[in-house]
Amino acid sequence: MxxxxxxxxxxxxxxxxxxxxxxxxxxxxxxxxxxNSFPSNGDWQSIKDIDDPKVMDIAKFAVNVENSQLLVKLEFLSISDGRFKVDNNGITYELSILASEFEEPIELEVVVFENSKDNAKKVISVDDF
Structure with a gap:
């Protein structure tokens, strides 16, 4: 038994x-x-589908981190452009996103690194332009 x-x-x-x-x-x-492909040379590659849920998640993550560091509330609206590069440690995303602050549109350039081992994300920079 x-x-x-x-x-x-x-x-x-x-x-x-x-x-x-x-x-x-x-x-x-x-x-x-x-x-689409993972070039091992670290060259920047255009993101073919900026509306992909994975890319949207990266952009929303950057806005949420920025909100946690500021006294204002940014609202994610959309992604206008994006590119990525891959190295041995993970993927770096550079995204041009549209957000709003008090219903005023703001264009942001965000750089987010995603670790390939544990998928942990880190915002490298957020710049408005």
């Missing part, structure tokens, strides 16, 4: 590990499809 229980427990655990690994690999592959 104990052998059968241990076997079922082990089999269930193995299935969970395989499913988790598949989901993780699938998510990584989706990110790579978004950027």
């Amino acid at each position: 104990a052998f059968k229980f241990n076997f079922l427990l082990s089999a269930t655990l193995l299935i969970v590990v395989i499913a988790f690994t598949f989901c993780h690999v699938s998510a990584v592959n989706n990110d790579r499809k978004l950027l």
Whole structure:
């Protein structure tokens, strides 16, 4: 009886590990499809689909970080342009975004780095122009 229980427990655990690994690999592959190619030379590449949810997430993250550091409330509106470059540590995004402050539009240039190991994001700079 104990052998059968241990076997079922082990089999269930193995299935969970395989499913988790598949989901993780699938998510990584989706990110790579978004950027179309990962040049290893670190050259800037244009983002083909600036409306992609992954790119939108990066832009909204930058606005949220800026809001946490300022006394005003910026509202994310859209992305007008973007590019990225890949190095051994992760992906750096440079996005031109439109936000609003007290219903006045503001154009921002944001640079966000996303670590390839844990997908942690860090805002490098936010400049208005």
